[in-house]
Amino acid sequence: MRTHTTRTTTRRTLVLALTTALFAVGCGSEKAGDIGTTKPRARDTSSPSAGRAQQVADAWDGSKAAKAWLKGYFPMGDAAQPPAGGFHSKDDKTAYEERSYVLRGELPATATEEGKVQWEGGGSLTLPLLDARQTYSALNRYGNSGDPHLTVTGAKLGGMTIATSRGPATVPAWLFTLEGYDEPLRRVALRPSKLPKSPIGELGESPTELMPIPRLVDVSGDGQTVTVLANHGACDDGPRVKALETGGSVVLTATVDDGKQDPDLPCADIMLEKKVRVELDRPLGDRILLDAYMGRPVPYGEGNWASPSWS
Template sequence: MRRPVLLLVLPLLVVAGCAPTRADLFDGPSDPQRAEAFDQRAAQVAEAWQPGPEWRTGYVPLEGPTVLTGDPRFTPDTEAAFRAGWYQAQVPLYPTRVGGEIRFPDGRLTLPLVSAAEAYRQLDQGDPLPCPGRPKRPGLPTPGGPTVEPGPDGWTTSTAAPTACRSLTVTGVTLGSVPVRTSRGEAQVPAWLFDVEELAAPVARLAVAPTAVGRVPEPTAPAEPLPDGLVSAQDLAAVDGARLIVRLGVGACDTAITPLVWERPDVVVVGGSVTRSTDVCPAILKMEPVTVTLAAPLGARPVLDVSSGAALSIAPR
């Protein structure tokens, strides 16, 4: 059985504009230096980016293998089950393996696929933990007395509203395809589409065999530490043409959070600028979504973190 994961909902900070790397985006005597420091480091990161041939000719996915195909109309119960990977199958799952074709913007690639049974084994992460005093189905009242809530270190006593401990029910499976961001841009990738009784949209598990999946290259970061006042990008929340939603890693008390982007025809580098608090502040990394608009659609260009030089992937959805 898999331990539950504590979910954190974060606010979305939207910043309009194109490629905000100019010094006039900042206030104060030190801000022009900060903007210049970002541009210099971004150029170093871009120059160090040297992926192998597989990046341009193979299949290197830049998002996770489980994808929602539409709005699932989550309830708190079904979202918890989805994030934890709690499923039960009520249909046959056949072990037959087949081949499939990935359609990239610049061509096609035929690769081996896993069977529906293998995809389900990858999708299913076990059963819910026992929930004493909990309803067996969502929406039913809970008997009096304390309830048990999942936490980062296990189960703890709580009087908060209960969440039913139940799995999602798989009622059908078909082989289809879903859009996936890859090193060669957005591709149509074969996937097993699992119909789930409790959700309004199928859950897709990418079907490409693990042996055919390429790895994202290890990053090469500049030798110097990230200049003070700049922060790293953790991942991408969404890509829509020239519009990116980037999650920055900021401090709990940071203010004036501003996205920064540096781009050239073959690569994009992102990060952010913050104002640090002078007060005592807990040492907590906060994921802050921000929006940037590129000068041109992203296409197949990699998006690199200005701190580590890592290629950013799409956050789980």
Template sequence: MRRPALLLVLPLLITVGCAPTDAGPAVGSSDPPQRSAAFDRRAAEVAEAWRPDATWRSGYVPLQGPTVLVGDPRFTPDTEAAFRAGWYREQVPIPPTRVGGEIRFPDGRLTVPLVNAAEAYRQLDQGDPEPCPGRPKRPGLPSPGGPTVEPGPDGWATSAPRTACLALTVTGVTFGAVPVHTSRGEAQVPAWLFTIEELATPVARLAVASTAVTPVPEPAAPPRPLPDGLVAAQDLAEVDGAALTVRLGVGACDTGITPLVWEGPDAVVVGGGVTRSTGVCPDVLKLEPVTVTLTAPLGARPVLDVFTGGPLSIAAR
């Protein structure tokens, strides 16, 4: 395993206004019909401005990250922390064998260069957990030397049991394919599947070489802020046929959170409506999941954010 990377955690902040903005005529948060009409007007502009080049329909444009879980891993707090941080340790040799592969889209196939399992593991492994004195490296094991003691307000006292600091243990690796949300719909993408002792499902690392990945095009949003009472979508939590679960970025004191969707033949635009607080409120961004149901399955249509005009990606688990 490599040396641990420095993790910098910053709070997500957003300016939450409590009065109409300068984005044109104010849309009263208490007037849902006006708010919905303002959303529809902007969504139509966003859809009209969406003009990706030919690679959107002919290349490989992934709309989710390169590390994929297929099925329920049955996370514990420790294993989820290790997964999100990229803490792994291998207990088996990781072969450098190269294989060929192709991506299977709903509308065709694309042959692509792949990375070998050893390279995929190097991309997956982000280092070791921080040292945890007095705590076991594996879950379920007692701390060495008996209970951990810590100074408290009245001197030394026995602490409550703690969970383990651990890295995820790789016990096997196989080559396969996993479903990935792309610009051409859900595709079966070559991947290296790492069997993890502590998880109920393998961790898949997509095997497509970076030279074969087309980046997501830059959005072309209307050059003005959102009307008051409308909020942006941050990402997609789930796509299930015609049902979309979207995470909206809302203020800490916003109420009346309502999903809004505009559906066209070539794109879907999503956002939300809220009622703003009139009092003092912390400037904190909250991610609020909401579900919308389309009139037809999403298919290969992009889901665009009403604020930025860009396509939304599947959020990391």
């Protein structure tokens, strides 16, 4: 049975659910193709959300945390890549999306102890390498082995290209052989760098129009558009996301458009999610993408799973 509350109470419930569940996605979802777009506009410093965004930008720009971010490896793309040519069936694609695997073969017991991240724009970083078993555990993170599933029969060390906070990079990857496929499934063999401690705290439970941003979905090839997942309630007009751009960061503020309905009308207490595109004045580049509510980088999530970078 659904609980009916006023719309003001619903917003507070959404904020609490998002922060206490570490960006967990809620009860309902809209169509995947339903994507809103926010275009760049003149800076507005009069609203509380704009003031908070400026505080976050001022705290991060030039900080020790920002310098650590620019030196680290923070993936902004999926750590796993399906076989070239795609999957043979809908069931196989579902198994991949739900991380459902069965191991029926031997995995290499040892491997090189270190691996190198090589950025296309220059620069590199050496990090500890995950062995094949550790990488398989990350691939099959939740231990799903029911039907449908993909069957892994072996693995060898190779590489892959992945989007990162510093641009595209070539990284070590384990190439897993799948039963019935000629091409391997690739999975990055590195853990992301440790997230630097934010120089500013989250807003907390005080009354606010801002909402946390669950995750980054995509950055366009030209860096001019970012797509994020934003949450809202059942009786509003959807989420709105604005950007405050500086030389070192892009701070996103997410709010909910209450529309013109009576705020005292009863409303189903459920959470919905929606993809929102935000168009920037200039490409994101190596600027840090920050969440105004949380005061830290917007997390990248792999499909329905949160990235280990931000846990």
